[in-house]
Amino acid sequence: MVLLVDDQAFVAEFIRRQLVSEHDINFHYCINPVDAISTAEKIGPTVVLLDLVMPDIDGLMLCRQFRNHPTVCDLPVVMLSSTEDSVVKAQGFAAGANDYLVKPPDKIELIARLRYHSASYINKLQRDEAYRALRASQMRLEELNMELLQLANLDGLTGLANRRYFNERYSEEWARAVRTKKPIALIMSDVDRFKVFNDHYGHLGGDDCLKQVAATIKAAVGRPGDIVARYGGEEFIIALPNTSIEGAVCVAEKIRADVEQQAIPHPFSDISAHVTISLGVAAVIPQPGTDPATLIKQADQYLYQAKNTGRNRVQGAAFSPDDPVSVV
Structure with a gap:
């Protein structure tokens, strides 16, 4: 799922039309940057498109907020901007963006980047889940080994050392x-x-x-x-x-x-x-x-x-x- 955060509705419509024929990509739009993090927590996107210039909270500040928030800190963020200035791009990456696209983005490039970042995020979630499951299994095995060791060291009747x-x-x-x-x-x-x-x-x-x-x-x-x-x-x-x-x-x-x-x-x-x-x-x-x-x-x-x-x-x-x- 793609979450676009942009205060300009026509940009959102442009992006929506580029993605409408891609049945494996769900598109969601948030017009108010103040609501971006709560919306992301609610819908669970796999990639965020974030406009650089917005009122109240600009894209750089919002990107930092994403990175500092425990539930959405790992979400891939693709910065959208109308400028190709390398200094601006560097600022975006320094704020925690994973990628940078110039508006209006090329359809093929946009879809390719969204799929790449979304797949990377899903793989990370799966790896994290697998790691948590492995770690839980290891901890349980350690507990069982400790129990077996204790049993091997204890007298079965009295519970004292054998x-x-x-x-x-x-x-x-x-x-x-x-x-x-x-x-x-x-x-x-x-x-x-x-x-x-x-x-x-x-x-x-x-x-x-x-x-x-x-x-x-x-x-x-x-x-x-x-x-x-x-x-x-x-x-x-x-x-x-x-x-x-x-x-x-x-x-x-x-x-x-x-x-x-x-x-x-x-x-x-x-x-x-x-x-x-x-x-x-x-x-x-x-x-x-x-x-x-x-x-x-x-x-x-x-x-x-x-x-x-x-x-x-x-x-x-x-x-x-x-x-x-x-x-x-």
């Missing part, structure tokens, strides 16, 4: 602790008498119990950099970067107390009438060349001690000076 992801993150934090010479602590925990609980309440009841315990542990560990994971079965592990043994024991004791306060019934436990957990804690300032698994083994040993000394308790300490790591 063991594989924990090992990756823990190795990174261990390396950071080596570089910064800062402590790192681990807490390993185990639900007390969980087999008895599972035997009595069934697997669904056991699953619900693990979910509640996992949520309680997650809530008790507040820092974004801390890593909380299900390590296997009813066992959970927490890595606390830049944390001393004293700080880690405080976190572990909070976890123990919070789980006990959940008062999840466990009538067949010989420890308590409610679900409890045992926790082992270890901390260290790792030295270059040391194995991250050493701290896991140490925390596991303290967990074993917590179980053997009555359960529902926290056992832990920093490594001794004889170990190949520094005492925190």
Whole structure:
């Protein structure tokens, strides 16, 4: 569709007659330049013919307005003028015009230019639409990839990090602790008498119990950099970067107390009438060349001690000076 903006009706009639036999070209006329942009928004032309000299708003000013308006800024604008002055032409192009025709334009040239600019604009719209569709598809794919990545990193039952992801993150934090010479602590925990609980309440009841315990542990560990994971079965592990043994024991004791306060019934436990957990804690300032698994083994040993000394308790300490790591 062609939109002509010209204050002279006889010019509009001249252009209309040149285009009337071209069935693929729809012609629309706007006599008042003040209404040009609103008319363009309403009818959706694919090219604008714009007279250079008009009252109130001249063609140069109106062209700039088109270029600064968000909904019509990309419309091709062909300037119409009675002069072939190169300075005037340069002003038209500087204002944002795509083309320039001298009035009265030759019919063949006018039609050829209108078709060219109209086709270019339609192609641009199609490219933009295709790009938007492609971009939307890419963004959706990125979202799906992130969802898949999260699913790959999470334990399906509890929503905590899984063991594989924990090992990756823990190795990174261990390396950071080596570089910064800062402590790192681990807490390993185990639900007390969980087999008895599972035997009595069934697997669904056991699953619900693990979910509640996992949520309680997650809530008790507040820092974004801390890593909380299900390590296997009813066992959970927490890595606390830049944390001393004293700080880690405080976190572990909070976890123990919070789980006990959940008062999840466990009538067949010989420890308590409610679900409890045992926790082992270890901390260290790792030295270059040391194995991250050493701290896991140490925390596991303290967990074993917590179980053997009555359960529902926290056992832990920093490594001794004889170990190949520094005492925190």
